[in-house]
Amino acid sequence: MTVVPARAAWSGTVPAGRHLTLTDLHGNQAVDFLVYDAHDTAVRYSAPDTFQAQQGIFLTTGSVLMSTEHTPLMTVVEDTVGRHDTIGGACSKESNTLRYGHHTWSQHACVDNFLAEGARHGLTARDLVSNINWYMNVPVEKDGTLGIVDGLSAPGRTVVLRAETDVLVLVSNCPQINNPCNGFDPTAVDITIGEAPA
Template sequence: MTPEQHHGTRSASAAEATRPTPPPADATHPAPPPAQATRPTPAPPPADPADAPAAPAAPSVLPARAAWSAVIPAGHTLTITDLHGNQAVDFLVYDAHDTAVRYSAPDTIHAQGGLFLGTGSVLLSGEHTPLMTVTADEVGRHDTVGGACSKESNTLRYGHHTWSQHACVDNFLAEGARHGLGKRDLVSNVNWFMNVPVEKDGALGIVDGLSAPGRSLTLRAETDVLVLVSNCPQINNPCNGFEPTPVELTIGAPA
C-alpha cells in the first residue's frame, strides 16, 4: 500500500468516526415511560347493619322454633301476630348504627314504673334513649323478666334429658351472628305474649298465656333499629302451650 493509499484509508476511517450515528427508526415515537406501580385497593369497611334493606312489608310467617331479624328504619312499625295463640316471642332490639346501644330491661322497667309492657311502653337502651314504642296491643301484658330459655336453664329446671333441646339462646346466637353479634351482646330480653306473674314476695312463675289466635301488638321504631326474634321453642312449660306454633311478622311504613 502506498503512503497516499494509507493516508486515504485513515482519512476515510476518521470520517466514519466523526459521522453522526443515525437515529433509530422509531425515534419519533419514543417508548412510553415505565408503568407506575399501583397501590392496592383498600378493603371496604365493615357493612353497617343499617345499610341493609328492611324486610319486605308483606307479612312473613315465622315457623315454630325459628329465628328472624331485620333492620327497621325510624318511623316504621313492626307488628307481631300470634297466629294460633299462646306462643311466646323472645325479642331483642339494638341501635342499628351502634349495637352497643341496646335494649335495657332495668332502664325500661324503671322509666315506666312497672314490670309489664303494653300500649305506650317505651323500650329504652342502657343510655336511656328510646329504641321502640308499643303503639298498639291486643293482649295487655307482656313479660320483661322471664328471660330466654337455654340449654343450661332447661337442664337446671327440667332435668338433664332436656340438654339437647333447641332453645331461644341458640336462635339469638345464630341470628345475631349474621349481624356481627356474639354471646356478650345478648342481654335480658322481652317475651311478647308470655305470661309471667310476679307475687308480692318476688316469686314468679311461667303460666298459661293471655293471648289468643290472631291477637297482635305493634311497635314503632324511634331510631333505625336491628331486631332479633326467637319464636320460642320451649316445650317444658306452658309459655307455648307445650306446642310451639308459627307467628307472623309485618314491617309497616310510617303512618
C-alpha cells in the same frame, strides 16, 4: 309479611318511624325479642332503663323500650293482649337442664336462636342482654316468686311497635316445650314491617 315457623329465628332492620307488627297466629306462643340501634349495636335494649322510665316491669300500649343510653328505641303503639313479660328471660340448654332435668339438654332453645341469628349481624354471646317475651305470662306472686303460666294471648292477637330510631331486631319464636308459655306446642307467628297507619 314473614311467617316465622315454630322454634325458628328471625331478624330485620326497622327504619325510624316504621312499624313492626307481631301477630300470634295460633295463640299462646311466646316471642323472645331483642332490639339494638342499627348503627351502633353497643346501644341496645336495657331492661333496667325501661323499668325506670315506665315505673313498671310489664309492657303494653304506650311502653317505651329504652336503650343502655336511656334513649328510646321502640314504642308499643298497639297491643291487643294487655301485658307482656320482661323478666322471664330466654330459655337455654343450661336453664332447661336446671329446671326440667338433664334429658332436656339437647332441646333447641331461644339462646341458640339468638346466637345463630345475631351472628349474621356480627353479634356474639357478649351482646345478648335481658330480653322481652311478647305474649308470655310471668306473674309475680305475693311472695316475690315468678310463675310461668298459660299465656294471655289468642289467635290473631297483635303487638305493634314504632321504631324511634333505626333498629335491628332479633326474634326467637320460642321453642320451649317444658312449660306452658307456648301451650307445650310451639307455633308460627307473623312479623310485618310497614308504614305507620294513616
